[in-house]
Amino acid sequence: MFKRKHHSTDSSEEEEVKRRKREKKQRLIQDLQRQREFFLPWCQRYEQVVEESYSNFVLQQKDDITSALHGRIQWAFETLRDHGYLYQDRVKINKKTITTPVSRTLIGEPGLTYKYLNLRLFTLPWSFAGRPPSNDIEEACSVFRELNNYFCEQSKLLMVKKLAGRSRSEQTVEQETEDLVAGENNNYTDMSTASGKSTQEEDDNNVIERNSNFNITLLNYMDPSDVYLKDEPYYGMGRLAVSWHSDENLLEGSTVAVYNHTCYSARPEQDEDWKVGLKVAWNTEIPAILTPVCDGQCYYMLDTMNDTHLHCVLAGSTPRFSSTHRLTKCTSLSDIQKKSQRALENLNKNENGCVSLMSLDLGVIQFSEEIHDEVEFEWLRQFWMQGAKHSQEREYWIQPMEELESQWRQMELMTKLTVNAAMEEKNKSLIQKLLCIFTKRQSLRDHWMNRFSGRDICQIPSEHTPDYRPYWTDRDDTYPLPFDLADIMQQLESIEEEPY
Structure with a gap:
């Protein structure tokens, strides 16, 4: 085939940039492997490290969500899986075709897309031009819109509390949070009509807005007994279901909210929990943390955390579903x-x-x-x-x-x-x-x-x-x-x- 002649200068510069990145990554890997320090919740320093370096990570308990909503979410997961809507993607990484160990599908606002590893995913819509769902698949998708609405409310509460807590007492924070939720504080609730607000207040409004709106969810499913999983390479945390990464193609500084559903085995007392690992990106001095996530629990990576940190998922012993809500910029x-x-x-x-x-x-x-x-x-x-x-x-x-x-x-x-x-x-x-x-x-x-x-x-x-x-x-x-x-x-x- 005819090939256009071109200068090699750009190509050599690109190769040099890639070489430097590889060297930097290799040095980081070596540093991490020497350190291998991470903390679990029962470790003495866990709370201190979270407060100092992972304060934007919030774990929400199962009881914070109604049992009725839990039931609908779990039915929706299983309905989509049983009808074959969750399946493994095939992506190209370093010129190799890789089949993802996790099965996925994208649900969200009609017409939205999301890209990861150069693969564009197209939403199954969770709303239907004003009409009610007409079958089980549409009903399942609409359940995740209900969960999305819940996450939008919770993320707003968390961000309001976070911003209010920068310089105020805990008592004041709690009162302001209640006022904001009730719509009594114009500093946050009416950006279009409020006047005389400080630049800081306007900035806070923008932060809350981008952190309390999700328009898609990426559903994940894995049965760890069906796939071969490599061990986490830096800290020895266990079997990796999802490698270290930050989520791609999200609005900068936006929250990621995750619902976790793990299935039970015949002997649940022997089940091993799934866990989420977190570390500061490109940093070998700050220890990582590893947090078990039980069935029905949710976790939030608030504000800029997805931009500044990496996360991974460690496999438990039973199948796991997750619904990861994001604000896509694709x-x-x-x-x-x-x-x-x-x-x-x-x-x-x-x-x-x-x-x-x-x-x-x-x-x-x-x-x-x-x-x-x-x-x-x-x-x-x-x-x-x-x-x-x-x-x-x-x-x-x-x-x-x-x-x-x-x-x-x-x-x-x-x-x-x-x-x-x-x-x-x-x-x-x-x-x-x-x-x-x-x-x-x-x-x-x-x-x-x-x-x-x-x-x-x-x-x-x-x-x-x-x-x-x-x-x-x-x-x-x-x-x-x-x-x-x-x-x-x-x-x-x-x-x-x-x-x-």
């Missing part, structure tokens, strides 16, 4: 629809059906082609690549994805018109721009077409077999441009190399 369906419409504003159609471009300005072309790539690689391929079962479960998404694909075809036509104009006018600036765009696009297409090896495909269940959409052959003239852009790139480069 592009939504409405966002990409608006972007697509803006890109297509450069396509002119006259009364006779003839098409042309409104502008060949390089900035306009760059903008529309970036959206072209985003639609193809961040939406269409991400959605269809996850297989037939994934798309069938997300019926809500089918029509919007088909509409996006129709708009993407129009963007392909716009690219064709741009190529024609660049060749006819021998516009070398435009040709150089197109060569850069096509080099990236072809690389991304190759990546997606080769995301899974033949061996990987054989191990993927048929209902999750990737759908390489959109894909077409050179003989398919219903597409404006070929799938493989090598020939067009050669033609463009030959013009670029012609003398002035």
